[in-house]
Amino acid sequence: MSGGGGPGAKLPRLEAPERGDEPTAAAAALGAKPTVVVVAAAAAASAHAPPVARATPAAGETQRALEAVDACQRELEALSERAGEEILRVERKYGELRRPHFERRNRLIEDIPGFWVTAFLNHPQLSALIDENDEEAFNYMTRLEVEEFEDIKSGYRIKFHFGENPYFENNLIIKEFHLGTGGKPVSQSTPIKWKKGMDLTALSKGLDEKGRKRGHRSFFSWFTEHRNPTTDEIAEVLKDDMWPNPLQYFLIAESESGENGLDDSDEENGDDSVVIVDEDEDEEEDDEDDDDVQEIVDEDDDDEEDG
Structure with a gap:
């Protein structure tokens, strides 16, 4: 049997089209579309192809963005500087208003x-720096002042006023903090004119009369220390805590004594028969108490007989 449809006929071999998209005779005979073959081949090739890198901003775009951020940052810094100037004006204004108070x-x-x-x-911090001898000297202190410079940022001074005392000749001792010639913070203080043998910064170590150690430096040594003014904790405590409200620390002693003691009404209306004595004195006073009780009883008996 002749023709391509008989049982013994061989199928034509598929070949790629020689040009363009014209189908081969075999492909046309089978009714196949050559575009299917092309698409399938493209899909197979893409499966093994390396991934395509995403597009990144050009160097010029990045530079423009950085310049815009820098401009924004400069605007913020300018606002912060203006805010600082206004805050200083307000602080100076209210500093003057507080002065007469x-x-x-x-x-x-x-x-x-x-x-x-x-x-x-x-004060929890200042008290740790004051030993018994310092305490005696501070009994002559009459006034504390913190005085800020006209330009608040440039510094301040702390003034200690004393009355006549047996320790030093000064009536006024000042420690000052300010900016030096190079713009670096520095401090200086009034030299203390110690009376003979009364230099509290040179006293020997040991225990005071209350049994407290004198191992730490005297508080008055602070006036001669100028190594690092930016970390002077004593100055910060005096300026920012003690000076604004010293009354709160003066009243602590009274509040503590009032918590455990009797108030005026308790003392007036209290029971007179209640006697508080030290344990060590109990035995010594027992005999005296018995004599006092006997005297009271005898007086009562005499009153009854007179009656």
Whole structure:
């Protein structure tokens, strides 16, 4: 049998088209579309192809973005500088308004005996720097002042006023903090004119009369230390804590004594028969108490007989 449809006929071999998209005779005979073969081949090739890198911004675009961020940052810094200037103006304004109140407060404090030594000893940080000899010297302290410079950022001074005392000749001792010629913070203080044999910074170590160690430096050594003014914790405590409100530390002693003691009404209306004595004195006073009780009983008996 002739023709391509008989049982013994062979199928034509598939060949790629020689040009363009014209189908081969075999492909046309089978009714196949050559585009299917092309698409399949392209898919197979893409499966083994390396991944295509994503597009990245050009170097010019990155540079423009950085310049825009830098401009924005400069605007923020300018606003911060303006804010700082306004804050300083406000601080100077209210510093002047507070000044007469500070002056009036100091005059009133001078009429309270032992105000400053009590406030210092009640302060948790300052008290750790004051030994018994320092405490005696601070009994003569009459006034504390913190005075800021006109340009607040340039510095301040702390003034200690003392009355006549057996330790030093000074009536006023000042420690000042300011910016040096190179813009670096520096400090300086008034030399203390110690009286003979009374230099508290040179006393020997040991125990004071209350049994406290004198191993630490005297508080007055602080006036001669100028190594690192930026980390002067004592100055910060005096300026930012003690000076704004010293009354809170003076009143601590009174509040603590009032918590455990009797108030005026308790003392007036209390039971007179209650007697508080030390344990060590109990045995010594037992005999005296018995004699007192006997005397009271005898007096009562005499009154009954007279009656």
